[in-house]
Amino acid sequence: MGKHRKQHRPRARRFVALAAGAGALTAIGTFANTGVASAHDWSQVAMCESSGNWSINTGNGFYGGLQFTQSTWDAYKPEGAPARADMASIADQVAAAEATLDAQGIGAWPVCGAHLGWGGVTPGSGDVSTLPSAGEAVHVAPAALHTGSRCNWEWPVDGAISQGFHAGHDGADFAVDVGTVLHAPTSGTISVAGPFDPGGYGTYIQLEADTGEQIQMGHLSETWVSKGTHVQVGDEIGATGNTGSSTGPHLHLRIHSGGAVDPVGFLKSVGACNTGASVTPAPIFAPALDAPAPKPVESAVGDTVTVSEGDTLFDLASTRGKNWQEVWAMNAWITDPDQIFVGDVITF
Structure with a gap:
C-alpha cells in the first residue's frame, strides 16, 4: 500500500438540494429487470458511495451501500427494517433510498446521485415494480449547471x-x-x-x-x-x-x-470548473513574420503512469502540466482523489 489509507468520498452530503425542471439533465439508462422492487437502479450509486458494499460500516457515521446517516435511516427506513442500514437487506436499503429521494430529491446524494439509474431496478432481490416515465425522470434529475460555456462555480485553488x-x-x-x-x-x-x-x-x-x-x-x-x-x-x-x-x-x-x-x-x-478557468485570458499577439516557428508540443493524451510509494494525484498531475481535478475526471474509477494506491494505473 502507498501512504494513503483506503477511504471513500467525503460524505456531508445530505444537505445540498439541486434544482430541477424542464431544462434538467437526464440520465435514463437501460438495466436488466432482475432486482429489488423499486423505480430506479441504485447499484451504481452504491458503487460510487461504498464500492458496492451494502453492509459497510467504517465507523465514520455513514452506513450501508448508500451511506445513510443514522437520522436519515431512522426517518425513511421501511417498517421492520434493522436498526442500521449496514445491517439491512438490499431491498430495505433501496426502499429507504426511494423514500429519501421522494422527500429530499437526488440532492441527498449530491456527488453519487449522478449515477442513479432513472428507469431501472436494483439487482438484489424481489420483483420489478412500475418504472418511471422519461418525463418523471426529467422532473427529478439535476438541473443543468452551466449556461452556455460560462462557469458558475470553479475550484478556488488547485491543490x-x-x-x-x-x-x-x-x-x-x-x-x-x-x-x-x-x-x-x-x-x-x-x-x-x-x-x-x-x-x-x-x-x-x-x-x-x-x-x-x-x-x-x-x-x-x-x-x-x-x-x-x-x-x-x-x-x-x-x-x-x-x-x-x-x-x-x-x-x-x-x-x-x-x-x-x-x-x-x-x-x-455543481460541476465546478478548473481553477482559473473563468479568468479572461490575455490577448494573443501574432509573432513577427521572421520569428522562428514554435516547436510542436507532443500530445500527452493516453499517457499512463503506475502509482509508486509516496505519489499523490496532485504531484502526478503537476509533473504533466495538468491539474488534479482534470486527472480525477479522466479516471472515473478513483472514488477519492486523496486516496490512491501503489500499483494503480493513472491515465493522463
Whole structure:
C-alpha cells in the first residue's frame, strides 16, 4: 500500500438540494429487470458511495451501500427494517433510498446521485415494480449547471485535499504553498476580508454568493478585496498562507448551504470548473513574420503512469502540466482523489 489509507468520498452530503425542471439533465439508462422492487437502479450509486458494499460500516457515521446517516435511516427506513442500514437487506436499503429521494430529491446524494439509474431496478432481490416515465425522470434529475460555456462555480485553488469534511472539521483543506493565488469560487459580495480571526482562520475572506451560499476561505497570507466588493467567479481575491490556527500552509474552505456542507462534494455536484478557468485570458499577439516557428508540443493524451510509494494525484498531475481535478475526471474509477494506491494505473 502507498501512504494513503483506503477511504471513500467525503460524505456531508445530505444537505445540498439541486434544482430541477424542464431544462434538467437526464440520465435514463437501460438495466436488466432482475432486482429489488423499486423505480430506479441504485447499484451504481452504491458503487460510487461504498464500492458496492451494502453492509459497510467504517465507523465514520455513514452506513450501508448508500451511506445513510443514522437520522436519515431512522426517518425513511421501511417498517421492520434493522436498526442500521449496514445491517439491512438490499431491498430495505433501496426502499429507504426511494423514500429519501421522494422527500429530499437526488440532492441527498449530491456527488453519487449522478449515477442513479432513472428507469431501472436494483439487482438484489424481489420483483420489478412500475418504472418511471422519461418525463418523471426529467422532473427529478439535476438541473443543468452551466449556461452556455460560462462557469458558475470553479475550484478556488488547485491543490491536493489534505483533510476532508468530517465530524469536528466542517470544511475541506487544500494543501497549497503560501502565496498561491486564491480564486473566487463563485460570484458574490465580500462580507469579511482581513486578519480578523487570529486564533482560528487568521486572515480570511467570507463571500456571500449570489446564489445564497456563504463561503469562508481561511489561513490566507493576503486579501486583495475589501468588504462590500462584488466579485465574479474566478476573480483573483487573495493569496493562501499559514495564518491563524494552522499547522502548515493550506487553504481551509467552508461552504454553508442551509448548514455546513462538504465543499468537495458540493463543488463536484455543481460541476465546478478548473481553477482559473473563468479568468479572461490575455490577448494573443501574432509573432513577427521572421520569428522562428514554435516547436510542436507532443500530445500527452493516453499517457499512463503506475502509482509508486509516496505519489499523490496532485504531484502526478503537476509533473504533466495538468491539474488534479482534470486527472480525477479522466479516471472515473478513483472514488477519492486523496486516496490512491501503489500499483494503480493513472491515465493522463
